[in-house]
Amino acid sequence: MPDVTFTVDGKQITAPAGTLLIEACKSAGIEIPAFCYYPGLSLQAACRMCVVRIEKMPKLQTACTTPVAEGMVVSSETPEIAQARKATLQLLLGNHPLDCPVCDAGGECELQDMTFKYGAGESLYAEAKNHREEQQWSPVVYFDRPRCILCYRCVRMCGEGMDVFALGIQNRGSSAVIAPNIPAHQSPDHLAHLDCEQCGMCIDACPVGALTSGAYRYKTRPWEMNHVATICTHCGDGCKTTLGVRSTSDGAEIVRGDNRDKSGINGDFLCNKGRYAFDFANSPERITAPLVRQPDGSLKEVSWEEAFAHAGKKLRELRDAKGGSSIGVIGGNRLTNEEAYLLQKFARTVLGTNNIDHHRTADYVTFAQALAGQQGRTASWRDTQSYPAVLIVGGDPTNQAPGTAWNLRADVRLNKARLYVANTDEIKLRRQAKAFLQLAPFGYGALTAYLAGDAASASNAATNTSALDTFRDAVKAEEKLLILIGSELRGADLKRLIEFGLTIPGAKFALLSDYANSRGAADMGLLPDMLPGYVPVSNPGPFAEHNAPTKNGLNMLEIFEAAGRGELSALYVVNSNPISRYNVDPAVLKDTFVVVHEMFMTETAQLADVILPAANLYEKGGSVTNSYGDLQLVQKAGDRAGVRTDFEMIVRVADKMGADIKALVPFGKGLRADMGQSRGAQSGEADRHAVWLTANNLEPKLSPFDSWAILDEIQRLVPGYNLLRLQLLSGNDQHLEPAAASAASANRRDLVLPSGDTLFTSGTLGRFSPALNDVQRYQGNEPLIQIHTAAE
């Protein structure tokens, strides 16, 4: 759009025609107060806070609905406007109790700020206020009616943003209220409730303290927390989240999660899990001391030294006596990249085995191989915000990758993107789709064959074959197409789909997996046949310096088969629960020495000989890679006495095995620790020096527990991980492309086992989150709702 030039408060501003005045002012650093306006949602003009004076217009105008025009002359702050805003505030405060000292929003409330600014705390209105008690609408959403200023943000957020439409507005005038979708008279406890996705987006959007969060309400104040920017530990989207943390007697507790600064690819979005399911970290069931199995079969708490020494000694003996190939290693989907890399390096160079695997939730090996040699063909998650056309084959983002679904809905709503959905189920995103293709049960293979040109497969792909033709033609006609692929597509099917997509010049691909670092686990080579960066074990290329075995190891299933045959001397499991996931008979491990890093007494931990209490992803630093291949920074937020990071524990076990730690973790390299001057005239020197070192990957790594030392190695050796260090450290995402060699073996087993997680489950971890359990039970319709009335 052409630019127009106009004046606000005497300042000349230029903005594209059609920009809303409020946005143009914001970009120019002029703040206009707004309650109902919310970027990305439809315009409401309900609050009248944003009024400004525009020359030649008879009355004050709402800046949130007025597009800028050439030559416009605007005043944003005059006595007239202040008077109008004050009067508006008095009306908005008609039912409001001004109970800021006890309100959750106090200290970060737009209404509070404006009331201070315009001085409308004393009202001219003498009518009695309409009071209603606080209501619990669901385990996570509470409503305090008197604080509501009827801005409709929550209603629009839930409808347009979430496509749930669980909130409405009822009655009229000063008795109008926001109402949830289960009316009191229809609910078993005669109280109004919400039947919805429980995302808490409405709470986040609420400019005041009317909607409050079950996790956070009345717990603390915004200024009493530390705020740590990190990545959600749940699904494969990798939403950025700011965790509010406060100290407790045994560490630091997370009390809140949101992304209101919109700093990540998820914008302001978090789903139920991201917003509430951090509470597993505070669970009293956490293991907080190392445990070693005694001769009588019981587990005994021991010192760290004893646990590491025992694990190290046994592993060394078994390796030396029975060979590395008798040992299996299983890594988790929520480790950092550095930990995953370190684990496979530990397995391959210290234990001497390629028997290494993880719970695979998508076939990234085939994905990387099918795109070998291609440039710019993998999609970043950012592309889901802006691509003009998107095809989703398989998967159900609404449940499995809620952040992706959020971005796609916004793309359709704001950019009129064309969404094509092909699925065996009627997934919810079909409601935004331009075309929905209902596939026959298990029809993905037939679909890819059909797309590859095998017309005979059409009838196996879909009952309506003419719809199939139309669908294919519409997709092929797109010039820029994002192809999102669900984990149902693997191996040959996945390859065929990608080959079809490659015939569309502007197509980009992404394969969706299930956990925070599922992609990282695959990229970092937690696989029996692939080294990091999908380098085949048999042809280690850059990794030749590790002198690791070059024969493919045993995969997840083969490891347990070997155990069943009595051929597995030891099993090393890091934050994974294969026993329950793969329904392994515990008896197969009876003669295997099992070391487990875990937070909880999972089915797998119960069989361990040594249990090392682990920190979770919210309690450590490093990097993770989301489904799309976007690398992001993880920072330590929570803390718990008695646990250690997987990184440290691997290094310590390796040390007790007698490994050369400098070879395992290349620390102590880089410059000598010349920190520059920290005081006096040259004091800025230290900071500048540090920035320079960081930018050049030369910051001193002084300890073997410094995971950045491993990041240096990842950057040096892993194809595709040519990352920008400062970009990572400053909390920005960056897209990485796997640079695989094309497929070597044709008959590789993909072993993909989708997690089957929904909006309210998250693998084994989710079972230990009280919030997820509550919401599951609630949405499962048990009449469990117990109303806690507001603190007196």
Next chain:
Amino acid sequence: MSTITNSIFSPETAARFDRLVTLYPVKRSALVPMLLYAQDEVGYVSDAVVTEIAERLDLLELDVRNVLSYYSMLRTKPAGKYNVQVCTNISCMLRGGYEILDHCKHKLGIGHKEVTADKVFSLEEVECIGACCWAPAMQVNYDFHDNLTTVKVDEILATYRAGQGKDVK
């Protein structure tokens, strides 16, 4: 064509609704008239009415309730056979609307939005009913009565009680 199989409405009303949805560019525009006609037939807007109307207009029940709760003429509880609506808005107030209301309350022994035990009368205080020139005024079901005095109200109520009033429900 109606896709509703087990309509709770009479065949005539159901047919009327089938047509109503075709009259507007957007289906949901039929919501307010539909609610009114449904109330006339059923006596009030019951949960079943909300459900069927939502289905007919492809709305969520929440949407129907949002609109329903906005209008004071729509009620979610049964009224009496004769619903007495007394205006107390400005013109009527100046000419004794509140006395009329108080008189009705006393006479019928019920308050605002209440129903007599025998379910014959219900009472409501309402905003302007557009009969200001002849204030004070009241409406019984769809029947207007103006230039009221307490004596006249007694007569009107008696007529209805005797079953002789117009009943244009």
